[in-house]
Amino acid sequence: MNQVATPRPDVDILRQPRSDVLETTDIGRFAKYVSARFTTEFTDYQSMWQWSVSNLEDFWSAVWDYYGIRSSTPPEKVMGKATMPGAEWFRGARLNYAEHLLNHDLAPRDTALIGYSQTRDPDTLTWEQLREAVARTQAGLQRLGVQKGDRVVAYLPNITETVIAYIATIGLGAIWASCAPEFGARSVIDRFAQLEPKVLLTISGYNYGDKAIDRRGEVDELRLAIPSLEHVVEVPYGPHPIASCLRWEDLLSEVGDLVFEQLPFDHPMCVLFSSGTTGLPKAIVHGHGGLLLEHTRTMGLTFDLRPSDRFMWFTTTAWMMWNIVVSSLLRRGTAVLFDGNPMHPGLDHQFALASQTDAAVFGTSPSYLMACRKAGLTPKTHWQFDKLRQIGVTGAPLPAAGFDWVYDSFDEDILLNSVSGGTDVCGVLVGGSPWQPVVRGEISGPPLGVDAVALDDSGAVVVDQLGELCIRQPMPSMPLYFWNDGDGERYRRSYFDASPGVWRHGDWIMFRTQGSCVIAGRSDSTLNRGGVRLGTSEFYKLVEDGDFVDISDSLVVHLEDTEGGPGQLVLFVVHRPECDVHELRTELRATLRSQLSPRHVPDAIISIYTLPRTMTGKKLEAPIKKILKGAPPNSVVNPGAITDAAALNRLATYEPPKGQWHDAIIAETV
Numbered sequence: 277m278n279q280v281a282t283p284r285p286d287v288d289i290l291r292q293p294r295s296d297v298l299e300t301t302d303i304g305r306f307a308k309y310v311s312a313r314f315t316t317e318f319t320d321y322q323s324m325w326q327w328s329v330s331n332l333e334d335f336w337s338a339v340w341d342y343y344g345i346r347s348s349t350p351p352e353k354v355m356g357k358a359t360m361p362g363a364e365w366f367r368g369a370r371l372n373y374a375e376h377l378l379n380h381d382l383a384p385r386d387t388a389l390i391g392y393s394q395t396r397d398p399d400t401l402t403w404e405q406l407r408e409a410v411a412r413t414q415a416g417l418q419r420l421g422v423q424k425g426d427r428v429v430a431y432l433p434n435i436t437e438t439v440i441a442y443i444a445t446i447g448l449g450a451i452w453a454s455c456a457p458e459f460g461a462r463s464v465i466d467r468f469a470q471l472e473p474k475v476l477l478t479i480s481g482y483n484y485g486d487k488a489i490d491r492r493g494e495v496d497e498l499r500l501a502i503p504s505l506e507h508v509v510e511v512p513y514g515p516h517p518i519a520s521c522l523r524w525e526d527l528l529s530e531v532g533d534l535v536f537e538q539l540p541f542d543h544p545m546c547v548l549f550s551s552g553t554t555g556l557p558k559a560i561v562h563g564h565g566g567l568l569l570e571h572t573r574t575m576g577l578t579f580d581l582r583p584s585d586r587f588m589w590f591t592t593t594a595w596m597m598w599n600i601v602v603s604s605l606l607r608r609g610t611a612v613l614f615d616g617n618p619m620h621p622g623l624d625h626q627f628a629l630a631s632q633t634d635a636a637v638f639g640t641s642p643s644y645l646m647a648c649r650k651a652g653l654t655p656k657t658h659w660q661f662d663k664l665r666q667i668g669v670t671g672a673p674l675p676a677a678g679f680d681w682v683y684d685s686f687d688e689d690i691l692l693n694s695v696s697g698g699t700d701v702c703g704v705l706v707g708g709s710p711w712q713p714v715v716r717g718e719i720s721g722p723p724l725g726v727d728a729v730a731l732d733d734s735g736a737v738v739v740d741q742l743g744e745l746c747i748r749q750p751m752p753s754m755p756l757y758f759w760n761d762g763d764g765e766r767y768r769r770s771y772f773d774a775s776p777g778v779w780r781h782g783d784w785i786m787f788r789t790q791g792s793c794v795i796a797g798r799s800d801s802t803l804n805r806g807g808v809r810l811g812t813s814e815f816y817k818l819v820e821d822g823d824f825v826d827i828s829d830s831l832v833v834h835l836e837d838t839e840g841g842p843g844q845l846v847l848f849v850v851h852r853p854e855c856d857v858h859e860l861r862t863e864l865r866a867t868l869r870s871q872l873s874p875r876h877v878p879d880a881i882i883s884i885y886t887l888p889r890t891m892t893g894k895k896l897e898a899p900i901k902k903i904l905k906g907a908p909p910n911s912v913v914n915p916g917a918i919t920d921a922a923a924l925n926r927l928a929t930y931e932p933p934k935g936q937w938h939d940a941i942i943a944e945t946v
Contacts, residue, residue, distance in 0.1 A: 278886065279753060284639070285333075285722070286608060288676075288715065288716035289694070289714070289715060289716075289788050290679055290680075290683050290713075290715070290716050291445070291683070291688070291689070291690075291691060291713060291714040291716055292713050292784045293321075293463055293690070293710060293711050293712065293713065294524075294689070294710070297467070297710050297711050297742060301580050301710040301711070301725050302576045302577060302582075303505050303576070303577045303580065303710055303711050303724075304710070304711065305553045306338070306342055306364060306576070306577060307711070309338065310324070310327075310334075310335075310338050310340050310342075313338060314334060314338075315332070319711050320711075321709070321711040321721075321791075322721075322790075322791050323424050323709075324711075324720065324724060325553045325722060325724055325791070328724040328725045329722075329725065329726070329727040329748075329749060329926050331761045332355070332358075332401040332725065332749055332750075332871050333353075333354040333355050335391045335418060335724065335725045335784070336354055336355075336365070336705060336752065337354045338727060339569060339725070340354075340366070340569070340730070341535065342712050343572045343576060345371070345376070345568065345569070345572070346371060346375065346376065346379075347366075347369040347370055347371040347431060348370045348371070348538040348681050349368060349369060349370040349538070349539070350369065350433070350462055351366035351367060351369035351370070351488060352367050352368040353366075353367060353368075355750075355796065358749070359750075359777060360747075360749075360750050360754070360772065360777055360778070360779055361679075361754070361764065361767060361768060361771070362854070363750030364542075365541055365542070365565060365566065365569075365750075365752045366541045367754075368542070368621050369540070369541045369565065370534040370538040370540060370541075371538065371539065371541065371565060372446070372447060372449075372537055372538060372563045372564060372569065373446055373513075373537035373545055373567060373568045374410075374443045374444075374447035374536055375424055375447070376568055376572075376603040376606050377443055377603075377606060378403075378406070378407055378410065378534065378605070379536075379604070380403065380608045381866070382403055382583060382584070382593055382608050383403070384402060384404035385402045385403075386403055386583075386584060386610075386612060387400055387401070387402055387403075387610050388401050388402060388403045388406045388605060388611070389401040389406060389436045389439060389610070389611050389613065390403075390586070390610060390611070390612045390613065390633055391435050391436040391613045391614075391615075392485045392487075392612070392613065392615070392616075392629060393433075393435060393481045393482075393483075393614070393615045393616060393648070394482075394484065394485060394612045394616030394617065395433075395483040395513055395514065395615065395616070396513065398908050399436055399474060399796055401436055402886075404850060406439075406443075407534060407865070408438065408531075409440045410440055410443045410444045410447065410528070410529070410534060411444075411526060411532045411533060411534045411535075412527075412528035412530065412531060412532055413440055413441055413444035413528055414447060414448055414532055415530050415531070415532025416526075416527035416528055416529070416530065417444060417445065417448060417450070417475065417527070418448070418529075418532075419530075420475055420506070420507045420522075421506070422445070422450050422474060422475060422476070423448070423449075423450070424448065424449030424450065424472045424539075425450065425451065425473060425544075426447065426450045426451070426473075426475075426502070427450065427451045427452075427453065427471040427473035427475075427547075428441070428445040428450050428453075428472065428473060428474065428475045429452075429453045429454065429455075429468045429473040429474075429475070429477070430442070430452070430453070430454040430455070430475070430477040430478070430671070431454075431455055431457055431459075431476065431478040431479070431491075431494075431495065431498065432456075432457065432477055432478065432479060432592065432593055432696060433456060433457055433479065433482055433513070433592070433593065433615040434512060434591060434592055434593055434598060434601075434613045434614060434615045435511075435513065435613060435615055436455075436540060436613060437477075437511045437513075437524060438454065438477075438511075438605070439602055439611065439613070439736065440592055441477055442454070442546075442602065443602075446545050446546065446564070447534065447536050447537065448535055448537055449537035449539050449543065451471070451544050451545065451546060451547060451561075452546040452547070453467065453471055453473070453546060453547040453548075453549070454593040454594065455467055455468070455549075455593065455594050456592035456593045456594040456595075457478075457479060457481075457489070457491050457494075458484075458489075458592065458891065459594060459891060459916060459917070460494065460827070460915040461494040461497035461498060461501075461916070462492075462763055463914060463916030463917045464494070464916075465497070465498060465501045465502065465851070466496065466557055466914065466916075467500050467549045467557050467559070468555055469501060469546060470556075470559045470759050470760060471559065472502075472504035472693060472819075473502065473504055473505060474504065474505070474506050474507065475505070475506065475507045475509065476498060476499075476502070476505050476507070476508045476509070476666040477508075477509045477510075477511060477512040477513055477524075478491075478495050478498070478509070478510060478511070478518070478521075479491060479510065479511050479512075479514055479518060480495070480509060480513070480514040480515075480516045480518045481513075481514030481515065481516060482513060482514055482615065483616065484617050484620075485616065485617035485620035485621075486620065487573045488515070488682065490514075491514070492516060492518055492543065494907045495518055496848040497577060504694070507521075508520075508521040508522065509522045509523070509524060509527050510522070510523055510524060511524045512524055512525070513901050516845045519706055523865075524876065526627050526930065533859065535575070538566050540565075541563065541564065541565030541566070542563045542564075542565060542566070542567075542746045542756055543562045543563055543564050544562070544563055544756060545562055545563055545564045546560060546561075546562050546567075546569060546599070547560065547561055547562070547698045547759060548560045548596055548599070548702060549560050549594070550699060550921075551890040551891070551894065551917060557917070558758055558766070558770065559758055559759035559760065560627065560699060560700060560755045561755055561757050561758065562601075562702055562753065562756065563580045563756045563922065564754060565752065566751075566753040566754070566756070567599070567603075567686075567702055567703075567753055568606075568859060569752045569753070570598065570701065570702065570703040570751065570753035571599075571603035571606055571702075571703065572603075572606050572607075573703075573723070573724070573725065573887060574600065574603070574614075574703055574704055574723070575587075575603055575604060575606055575607040577709055577723065577910075578693070578695070578704055578707055578708070578709050578722055578723055579637050579666060579668070579693070580635060580665065580666065580709070580710050581604055581607040581609045582607070582636070583607065583608035583609070583638065583712065584609065584610060584636055585607075585609045585610065585636035585637065585663075585910045586606065586609065586610045586612050586613070586633050586636055586637075586663070587601060587604035587610065587612060587635070587636065587637045587638070588601075588612035588629065588630055588633060588635040588637070588639065588640030589611045589640070589668060590614060590618050590626055590639065590640050590641070590644075592891070594891055595699075595805055595891075596697075596698070596699045596703075597622035597639070597670070597794055599702055600702075603615070604624055605636075609636075609901050612629070612633045612635060612855075614629060614875050618640075618644070619644075619647075620659075621652060623647060623648060623651055623780075624648070624653055624658065624659075626638075626640055626644065626814075627648075627653075627655040627658075627659055628659060630659075630661065630664065630901040631655075631659035631660055631661055634662065634663040635661075635663065635664060635666060636663050636664070636665050636666070636835055637664075637666045637667075637668060638664060638667055638668070639663065639667070639668035639669065639670070640667075640668070640669060640867045641669065641670070641671045641672070641791070641893055642669055642671060642672045642673065642674040642678055643671075643672070643676050643820075643829075643893065645669060645674065645678045645681065646681075647681065647818060647828075648681070649677065649678060649681040650694065653685070654684075654685055655685055655686070656685055656686055656687070661686065661687070662688075664686070664690065666689070666690070666691045666692075666693050667682055667686065667690055667693065668693045668694075668695060669692070669693070669694050669695070670694070670695045670696060670697070671893050671894065672816075672893070672894070672895075673692050673694075673794070673795050673796075673812075673813045673816070673817070674717075675717060675817040675820065676716050676717030676817065677817075677823075679692060679714070679716045680716070691708065691714065692708075692714050693707060693709075693711060693714075693720075694707065694708065694719045694720075695707030695719070696717075696719060696783070696795055697709065698781070699768075700754070700755060700771070701751055701753045701754055701755075702753055703720065703721075703751070703753050704723050704726075705726055705728055705741050705745070705747065705781065705784075706719045706720075706721060706722050706723075706726075706728055706745075706793055706795075707719060707720065707721075707723055708720035708721075709723070712791075712792075713792075713910050715788075715792040717794070717817070718788070718792040718793060718794050719792060719793050719794070719795065720791070720792055721787075721792050721793060722732065722793075724852065725751070726747065726751060727747055727749040727786075727899065728745060728746070728747055728793075729743075729746055729748060729750040729787065730742065730743030730744065730745060730746070730785050730786060730793075731743050731744050731746045731775065732786050732814060735775055735778075738787075738791055739787055739788070740786065740787075740788060740789055741786060742784055742785070742796055743784070743785065743786070743787045744774070744781075744782075744783075744784065744785070745780075745781040745782070745783040745784070745785040745795070745874075746775065746778050746779060746780050746781065747778070747781065748778055748779075754779070755767065755922075756763065756840070758770075770783055782798055783795050783796075783797070783798060784797055784798070794812045794813075795813060796812070796814065797812035797813045797897070798812075798897065798898070812832055812895075812897060814872055814876065815832045815847065815868070815872075815876065816830060816832075818867055818868060819847070819849065819864065819866035819873055823867070824849045824851075824860070824864065824867075826852045826855040826860060827849050827850065827851045827860075828850050828851065828852075829849070829850040829886075829887050830847060830848060830850065830887075831847075831887050831891070831895055831896070831900060832845065832846070832847045832848070832878070832897070832898060833845075833848075833897060833901040833904060834846075834901075835845050835901070835902060835904060835905060835937070841934060844936070844937050845877075845879050845880075846878060846880045846882060846904070846937050847864070847876045847878035847880070847882070849864075849881060849882075849883060849884070850883075850884060850885065850886060850887055851883060857883055857941070858914050861881045861939055864878075864881060865877050865878070879937055879938075880932070880937035880938050880939055880940070882937070882939070882940050882941070882942060883940070883941040883942065884923070884926065884927070884941075884942045885923075885926075885942075886920050886923045887920075887923060888900075888919055888920040888921065888923045888924055889918065890917065890918060890919075891917060891918070891919065896913065896918065899913045900924070900927060901914045903924060903927055903928050904927065908928070909921075909924040909925060909927075909928050926942050927942070930942050
């Protein structure tokens, strides 16, 4: 694929790389290191990206050496088998991810963790305190009989104790998995029971904004439903104790030595779960070495994190971004944790925390930035951001208007870094860096070492047209396997069925000639109207990007005609109750027609009070389409894995007159 930069008249460059990027950023210094080591010259980022995917072993070897990856036994070679799935990395190396989190030369009293919560007062941990807490937790887990390969699971929020337990567990060579307490018992059981864990860490409840949430009933259900549990440990968080369990302070009651079990590169470290909206969640197993390399590369070359920088990204423990936040410790950064309602007591709360903590990297969601834009917020007039260098955004495509708002609201030298990756690789597949331009409404391109391309239906690489996002060469952080997938069939079916030997990620994407890209939605929810494929993100950019200030959420589906007709395009919108609905629909249709095409004009625009999403904020296009075509909600969606199960029932029980969808309002109750 030719990704050498060439001019394109319609590209809006909002930020060019600084002239001193090679001297002042980690990616610049890394480029100089690689140039000297391999006697090759890079004219720009694209030339280095091309070198990195053409010389994959040299690239990852350079990452290993430049960042000082420590292994008690050196690797025999960078890559053995290079096939997917089953690529073999750094054979013979023995290491531990946790060792790289804690063994730094920073002053013991420098800050490692900052925790903010709506349940208790803020707390901080120095590196010295973090090391001691991890050592004590390891001693406690060992007293409970936890050994290498055992599973420790956590029904915990994003607080300092969760990070301590995570590091302690993986340092011992045990396997970690976590779920956020907002998940219902059925969703947690579907995840944790697969792993047959030995120890459960939990809380009794928490506050979400000014609302108290009691989770003792859910904990009782977990204990009954997971027979492998030998011990339950309660972290003090919430007003009520849990009966008959070990207290956190008792677990940490004895002093111990830090343990960093030396493990093979591909030893399992943690399990991340897919959304589980359409069936039993996939239990995706990640290894010590793969995540160590991926997260080191991401923190250094993507986010340019430096020692003592504060890294803040709103997340819960159910999302891979939580693992990314903790990985800021790899670069001797400070992880800023937050648990609670991110918009309480006001919409600007996240920006207030970013300012208060002097965050160097602040990450959030596109929907949050767009909500701030619609509300007319101007953060720089209320808060100081003296240390802020990057604003990260992920979870969905950020509309061009969101880019404009960021550069209107912050210093023009801020790097707006729109990234996309996933639980599958626990890392970034496309994103930005200080050496790449910020293109209005687009993602800057693939990271170094990620051979990401768009493939058409025939498997050919396409540029400047939509195709499937595919990865043509292995990444160290691709899953080791799925839990309880003995022959690997579910793993292969998830990524490699369509193009054997090529990772198919499931996103519809367009790579530009100059290297940037646009994600147009999930390929399994792509609209096909009259033989023309339409990307759902095209709708959302127009409907939700701010011109329609009355609309807070939307979802579009295409219901095909079983007899080969054009089918019906249905657009659901959540809007202010007081708005003029007729006028809103008229403006929507006119805008979609003029700015996209007549094919994008919905047959029906349906007003609805809320639209359900996954717990990580993703739209439910494919499941809702199945429900609208008659499938019972519980057969396609796990109610405990989404934000508003009642909204699904409203959709399922609504019957369009004579089977034809027309403009309508679906009542709040049915």
